[in-house]
Amino acid sequence: MTSLLATTVAIPDVIVFAAGAVMIMIGALGVITSRNPVHAALSLILTLFGIAVLFIEQQADFLAAVQVIVYAGAIVVLFLFVIMFLGVDRNEDLDAEPLAGQRSMAFVIVLMAVGAIIALGAEAHWVVGPHSVSGVPGGPYQNVYNLGRSVFTTYLFAFEATAALLVIAVVGAVVLARRSGAANAEQPDGQPENEEVAS
Amino acid sequence: MTSLFVAAGDPLYASGLNWITLVIVLIKIIFSFAVCMGAVTLMIWFERKVISDMQSRIGPNRAGPFGLLQTLADGIKLFFKEDLIPEQSDRFVFKLAPYLSVVPALVIFAVVPFGGVVTIAGRSIDLQVADPPIGILLVLAMSAIGVYGIMLAGWASGSKYPLLSGVRASAQMISYEAALGMTVVTVVMMTGSLSTRAIVNSQAGAIWHWNLIRLGFIPAIIFIIAVIAETNRPPFDVVEAESELVGGFNTEYSSIRFALFYLAEFMNTITMSAVIVTLFFGGPDGYNPFGHYGSIFMPIVWFVVKTIAFCYFFVWLRGALPRMRYDKLMDLGWKRLIPVSLGWLLIVAGFMVNGWWGVGLALAVIAAGFGLARAFKIGADLEDRDQAVLPPVGRRPVPPRLLRRLTDGDPQGGVQ
Numbered sequence: 320m321t322s323l324l325a326t327t328v329a330i331p332d333v334i335v336f337a338a339g340a341v342m343i344m345i346g347a348l349g350v351i352t353s354r355n356p357v358h359a360a361l362s363l364i365l366t367l368f369g370i371a372v373l374f375i376e377q378q379a380d381f382l383a384a385v386q387v388i389v390y391a392g393a394i395v396v397l398f399l400f401v402i403m404f405l406g407v408d409r410n411e412d413l414d415a416e417p418l419a420g421q422r423s424m425a426f427v428i429v430l431m432a433v434g435a436i437i438a439l440g441a442e443a444h445w446v447v448g449p450h451s452v453s454g455v456p457g458g459p460y461q462n463v464y465n466l467g468r469s470v471f472t473t474y475l476f477a478f479e480a481t482a483a484l485l486v487i488a489v490v491g492a493v494v495l496a497r498r499s500g501a502a503n504a505e506q507p508d509g510q511p512e513n514e515e516v517a518s
Numbered sequence: 519m520t521s522l523f524v525a526a527g528d529p530l531y532a533s534g535l536n537w538i539t540l541v542i543v544l545i546k547i548i549f550s551f552a553v554c555m556g557a558v559t560l561m562i563w564f565e566r567k568v569i570s571d572m573q574s575r576i577g578p579n580r581a582g583p584f585g586l587l588q589t590l591a592d593g594i595k596l597f598f599k600e601d602l603i604p605e606q607s608d609r610f611v612f613k614l615a616p617y618l619s620v621v622p623a624l625v626i627f628a629v630v631p632f633g634g635v636v637t638i639a640g641r642s643i644d645l646q647v648a649d650p651p652i653g654i655l656l657v658l659a660m661s662a663i664g665v666y667g668i669m670l671a672g673w674a675s676g677s678k679y680p681l682l683s684g685v686r687a688s689a690q691m692i693s694y695e696a697a698l699g700m701t702v703v704t705v706v707m708m709t710g711s712l713s714t715r716a717i718v719n720s721q722a723g724a725i726w727h728w729n730l731i732r733l734g735f736i737p738a739i740i741f742i743i744a745v746i747a748e749t750n751r752p753p754f755d756v757v758e759a760e761s762e763l764v765g766g767f768n769t770e771y772s773s774i775r776f777a778l779f780y781l782a783e784f785m786n787t788i789t790m791s792a793v794i795v796t797l798f799f800g801g802p803d804g805y806n807p808f809g810h811y812g813s814i815f816m817p818i819v820w821f822v823v824k825t826i827a828f829c830y831f832f833v834w835l836r837g838a839l840p841r842m843r844y845d846k847l848m849d850l851g852w853k854r855l856i857p858v859s860l861g862w863l864l865i866v867a868g869f870m871v872n873g874w875w876g877v878g879l880a881l882a883v884i885a886a887g888f889g890l891a892r893a894f895k896i897g898a899d900l901e902d903r904d905q906a907v908l909p910p911v912g913r914r915p916v917p918p919r920l921l922r923r924l925t926d927g928d929p930q931g932g933v934q
Contacts (some may be wrong), residue, residue, distance in 0.1 A: 392662025
């Protein structure tokens with residue numbers, strides 16, 4: 320047990336970590352146990368908030384803000400949007416497995432993963448990674464500055480490549496969506512659109 | 519004392535965290551909360567009075583002098599009304615949604631500097647609840663969370679019109695968030711910091727230091743338009759369009775939960791006015807004729823005056839403009855505000871490097887603008903090609919033949 324408290328930790332850090340961890344765990348359990356997809360999405364928001372709290376605890380303020388803005392603020396909204404639009408907000412039948420043996424396989428793999436994490440933690444150190452890796456906290460308001468520096472100088476190529484990848488994905492999604500939309504629009508109720516205009 | 523608070527630039531934490539600091543922070547929080555609540559009641563009264571004046575009515579005049587206590591009376595009435603939960607609703611989410619609406623509106627106010635820095639008992643205290651390093655990003659994050667309140671209220675009601683309203687709200691607010699974020703980036707670029715206190719400090723001194731003028735008016739205008747859409751105020755209040763959606767997302771709500779939505783709406787108006795003032799109008803900056811003592815209270819006075827001016831502006835818009843059609847609203851967001859704010863961001867960045875870059879980027883943005891306008895024209899022609907019966911409402915209206923059958927009662931759908 321000594322490795323648990325190998326370094327001295329400040330009490331507020333522990334409290335913040337515990338609060339964040341509890342939020343993440345409750346949210347994660349909610350995601351997999353809720354029968355209603357909307358409730359699962361709400362639990363996911365709780366998890367993302369907990370992760371944002373942990374980011375702040377690790378002095379990654381900017382990452383925490385982005386976590387809330389992008390994941391909690393945009394992506395889960397899109398999930399909910401789709402759930403509402405497609406009307407899948409009913410309780411699904413969970414008794415039938417889509418793939419044979421899926422549940423038992425999932426159980427085994429989760430056990431293996433948890434075992435590996437515990438083994439790694441016991442081997443190395445319980446707290447994974449030091450504080451503020453990308454930018455050394457050189458004082459107030461340095462986190463964003465250092466992050467911006469490294470993203471736009473050292474890691475510029477990776478950053479731009481990611482941006483290009485996202486643009487390609489968006490363009491591809493639009494092209495696919497419009498193509499299928501055009502195919503459907505030809506027959507709204509079994510007739511081409513041009514006919515009405517003529518009448 | 520701990521790594522958590524060293525990162526904050528607030529001078530209050532310079533000497534570490536002890537109980538006096540905690541008490542000061544608590545006082546700031548409680549004071550701000552009380553002021554916000556008082557301001558909301560006054561804002562509701564103010565809006566009703568100004569609107570009635572613009573419409574040649576008298577408005578609330580029964581409770582208290584000038585009807586000032588009308589909001590209080592309404593609040594008490596709502597509190598004692600029966601609290602209905604529809605049978606089809608999702609009970610947990612139905613109860614959760616009003617709070618998801620109110621809390622972000624209140625939290626945003628925490629990062630707004632409403633005064634200068636005062637020194638009490640050897641501690642310099644920022645007159646704002648918190649000055650976190652992420653500063654203005656907290657505003658964006660909270661306005662992103664604010665979407666959930668309306669969206670989930672619409673869904674959880676288990677009723678058609680609120681659901682439509684919830685879907686509209688989520689689409690609208692996410693669309694305008696992009697323009698909102700882009701204009702905030704121009705401000706942050708000019709300031710070189712995300713902290714709201716730094717943003718305000720960099721604008722201090724003279725009126726031509728205000729971001730409104732330094733950034734060339736366009737970002738401020740875009741930000742104000744985006745804020746109106748983000749708070750669902752008229753003319754962008756398609757979320758609660760009475761003529762189309764009964765009452766919008768809050769149709770099924772009654773009693774105190776309805777009051778909470780009402781509170782959130784007006785709280786949002788006030789906090790967003792305060793954010794506009796902070797970002798573009800110098801925050802608490804202003805003329806101080808009273809020397810040392812004036813430097814304590816004049817910033818607060820200036821901040822309040824500017825914020826009230828914007829509250830009045832929002833009310834004025836509500837009185838003056840008709841509601842926008844939903845597809846026009848989305849067009850404005852995606853095809854006008856986002857490209858313009860992005861282009862302006864590039865131009866400002868260019869001029870911050872040097873004049874040549876600025877001129878070059880301005881020319882490039884103008885050229886790109888022409889290309890984009892051409893693309894929009896081609897797209898619009900493709901879309902409107904076959905729709906001649908009625909102007910389309912939304913992207914894909916009811917097929918014209920069906921529409922004619924529904925509206926004219928002509929089973930053949932033939933020629934009149």
